[in-house]
Amino acid sequence: MDTRTATSSLTSTVGDNLKAKILWGRTGAGRSFLRSLLASTPVVLAPLASITTFTTLTAFDGSFSAYIAAVADQGFWKITAQHGPRLTWQGVAAVACWVSFQALLFLYLPGPVRKGQPTPAGHVLTYRLNGVYSWVLTHIIYFSLGWTGLLDLAFIARNWSSLIAAMNIAGLLASVLAFVKAYTSPTHPDDRKFSGSSIYDFYMGIELNPRFGPDFDFKLFTNGHLGMMVWTLIDLSFTAYQYETRQVIDPALILLTILQFLYVADFFANEEWYLSTIDIAHDHYGFYLSWGCFCFLPTTYTIQAQYLGMHHSSDISTLHLAAVFTLGLAAYVVFRSANSQRHRARLFGRKALISGKPAEFITASYTTADGTRRESLLLVSGWWGWSRHANYTADLVFSYCMCALVGSTKVVVWTYAIWMTLILVHRCLRDEKRLGDKYGDKWAEYCRRVPWRFVPGVW
């Protein structure tokens, strides 16, 4: 048996009549039109929010209240026409080159081949994991181009307006592509999810793992490569921009960049773990993931670096910086430890050691739509016995530290932490609903043994 599959192999086959009852991971149908419409409002609101944030940062010194006052006075479209992102051919060409270059790395760089989780329909996909090579090579090339003078290291910061406009369009085009592909040439038709509302399907996605050919996994490419890869480049570019414009680099910006490098490097160094996360294993691929990775992640996760790079040096005390940075590092250690405990537990089962002791599990079974009964192990020791989402708790603390380093009370600076709070609380609730459908009584037993979601005694 291959221990790299997250679950044990087939144990029994159930009849066709049971297939109709297998709903986990595919419960989209049946929501009302109004609920679907409301849930899909980010298709319009999210691009507008990216424009608003850009305008606030660049034209209103990062003050939402000043921006809102100007919009109330002159109207959204007038303010956007004056100060909003401007699409240029240079921006379009830069994004096109970036996507094409990353696609080539994704296709041709070597890397270990690993299996993902069984999908609701029972497929077990393989992935070539070359993210760490792509990330290192991309940064070496970026630095080399800067070193030789062929590229201004502050290129991204200087062309931010046109890049944001181009990334918005690229994200929309990728979402349309994913939507059309889901109807015309789905990779695994039996893993598609239809809600009954086209707008909701466009937003949340239809295909689980769209692929072009056998190897080009569009979701891993856009989420795992495009989005995460550009994060650190944007930080570097705004750091270079601050240096070029002020001949100093703010200590807060250096510490922020270190924390974000750690987060991104961790992601690529542990890329195999990413295959068992909700992004890859459970969320369908639509605007939410696609536009999110083309545009939302690059523009929102980097706001702190943008703010420091574009505005003024923070005059925050050394003690504050040291305390927040240390807390950030501690949160990172818990984040990594919780994620790797779960990963090791799923890989090595009862042979996994958690805090030096054999892992403790609840064995839960579930059925995929092909009628196969499988087993999963729910870890109940280590961080997963402390709370059901200790990795989220640590990630949240980490995100607040990243924002606190900036040393500003402006809401825009805290956007990333606010977003992480919303997404992780929402994710926790919807994942627990899915896990209840998937594992039934065994999930309830896990919740009894580990009653707290984020922090014992709090929630």
Ligand code: NDP
């Ligand atoms: P998890 O990595 O926690 O994965 C959740 C899955 O783990 C569940 O669906 C279930 O999958 C399995 N699981 C749940 N409980 C147990 C248990 N006790 N033992 C073993 N397996 C269990 O969540 P995410 O995929 O959302 O997040 C991955 C990481 O990414 C987190 O650290 C999170 O903080 C971070 N993240 C970062 C974001 C960002 O934008 N920066 C956004 C979202 C997440 P199964 O069905 O296989 O049982």
